[in-house]
Structures are given as structure tokens and as C-alpha cells.
Amino acid sequence: MMKYQMLKVLIVDDEEGITDFMGKILRLRGFSTFEALDGISALEIFKKERPHINILDIRLGNSSIDGLGVLEQIKKIDPSARCIMVTRVTDETAINKAKELGAVHYLLKPIDAKEWVGVVLEVADSILEGENNGKSHS
Amino acid sequence: MANPIPNETELYERIKREQIHIHPLIWDVMYHYLGDYISVINLIASFYIEQNVPMPLRDARMILAFTHRIKDVVDKILHPTTILEEDGQLDKIKGKNISLHPIIKEFFTHYISNDTYGINLCVSFYLDPLDEQPILVEDVKKILEYTSSMREFLERLREVTSPD
Numbered sequence: 001m002m003k004y005q006m007l008k009v010l011i012v013d014d015e016e017g018i019t020d021f022m023g024k025i026l027r028l029r030g031f032s033t034f035e036a037l038d039g040i041s042a043l044e045i046f047k048k049e050r051p052h053i054n055i056l057d058i059r060l061g062n063s064s065i066d067g068l069g070v071l072e073q074i075k076k077i078d079p080s081a082r083c084i085m086v087t088r089v090t091d092e093t094a095i096n097k098a099k100e101l102g103a104v105h106y107l108l109k110p111i112d113a114k115e116w117v118g119v120v121l122e123v124a125d126s127i128l129e130g131e132n133n134g135k136s137h138s
Numbered sequence: 139m140a141n142p143i144p145n146e147t148e149l150y151e152r153i154k155r156e157q158i159h160i161h162p163l164i165w166d167v168m169y170h171y172l173g174d175y176i177s178v179i180n181l182i183a184s185f186y187i188e189q190n191v192p193m194p195l196r197d198a199r200m201i202l203a204f205t206h207r208i209k210d211v212v213d214k215i216l217h218p219t220t221i222l223e224e225d226g227q228l229d230k231i232k233g234k235n236i237s238l239h240p241i242i243k244e245f246f247t248h249y250i251s252n253d254t255y256g257i258n259l260c261v262s263f264y265l266d267p268l269d270e271q272p273i274l275v276e277d278v279k280k281i282l283e284y285t286s287s288m289r290e291f292l293e294r295l296r297e298v299t300s301p302d
Binding site: 015017018021022024025028059088089090108109110111112113114 | 162165166169170172173174175176177178180181182183184185188189200204285286288289292296
């Protein structure tokens, strides 16, 4: 688990129970985590911390900027940033838009922790593999 | 986790044969709320199972609160006339004459309600004021199974009610 200790993960969801326990589960694996409940806070954290992986809920309640907006901004700041989108099966248009904007994965709610962790680890391993091959995270 | 309805296969076939659909607004509202609530319960349970430690009372209470929210949402989807203006997204389905087919209602009552009730009972046992104690890992595993059961049910129902 120590191999992930250099990696930072931003978790954005308007449901605090989700950000709280996603963070706890990832910290068990050595990741550093940052949590945001709205789009504005998410972008502030992204600019400051430059997380390696960003887990973004597409629908962010009353937030002035939704998950797709956050994804778009993050990609403008750092095109190599890895973003995993979380949404619901009824959001087909948003899923397609997220793919166009460069999201590496999308997950559907209700989330299954085992499946979700598997996706995060897959992305984390690809980052570490890239670094080992001399391609550092910008 | 909920036991299958005795004529479940026949009912699923009937849904397909008669092309019984669920209005997109109902799916949208359902995923909006149940998606979040089931996810939270799944994440909380997974965290304690992974650490192999009992779930503390604080988080058991959080799960109990989410079972109440699931029950409330399902009740309102089943009985849209009880939806209030302050019910947020649920208000979208009120007054639109898009109630659920009786078979879908039966499925909902059976699966989501029973699984939620199962979680509620399990947690309530540990939160009994006469003998409050953290939830043992073996029972946390049961809570996780209930969430998986609800996910599987929603997936299957969506599959059989999707227009071809």
C-alpha cells in the first residue's frame, strides 16, 4: 500500500458521507486525499494541490459549477490530469460529454466500493507506471 | 438479499412482454436519491469490513438515518400525492400522472423496502438504548450484502424496463 503514498486524490461529491468514506478507504491504501462538496472548492483545491487523480460527481446539487464544469476547468489547467467521473445511468448525455472532455473512467451510482477502488487503483498504477517510464505527472 | 418473489421470473417476463416502462423522470429521481444513499451505506460498510473492526455507533446512526431517507423516497415515489414542495427533485414527478405500474410497485416494495428494512433492523439491534454496542463485522458484511442486493435489483429492473 505504501506505493501509493506519493499520490494525491481529490474527491468531489455533494454528499458528505461519500467524500468522507471514499477518503477514508483511499487513505487506508496510502493515498493523500482532499475532499470538496462543491465545484468552486474543488477547483480551489485542484489549483493548490494538483492532485494526481480527481474523482468528480457530475451532479453537485446547488453548486454553481457542476462536475462537468470542474472537469473542463481541470483539463484547461492540466490536460494530463486524470479524472474519474461518478454519475448515474440516466445521465447518458453527461457521460458522453465527460468522455469528450477527457475523463479516463466513469462510475455509476449506486457505487460498489470494491469496483470503485479497483478503478482508482488501476488509474494510480498507470500513473506510477508512467513515472517509472520517465513520464512525470505535470 | 431479499428473498426472490415466488413468481419473480414470470413477472420479469411479463414486464418485457407487455413493455412496461418506467418514466425517465422516475428513474432520474430514483437514482438521484437512492444512488447517493445506497453508495454511502456501501462505502461505510466496506471501510469497516476492510479494517476488520466493528462499526462505531456514530456511523451506525448515520446508516440508520440513510435507511430512513431511502424509505421516505421510496414511499413518495410509490405514492406521489404525498410529495411536498420542499421535497426537491421528487417534486418533478408530482402531478405528472406518471405513477408506477402495480408490478413495478410490487418489486419496489419487495426488494428496496425489504433490503432497507433488513439494514434498519440490523443497525437498530446494535443501537438499542438498553445495550448499545458497535456493529460486529459479520453483521456489517450483511449490511454490505443488502446494498449489493439493491444495486442488482435496480440494474435488473432498468434492463427489463428499457425500451428495445
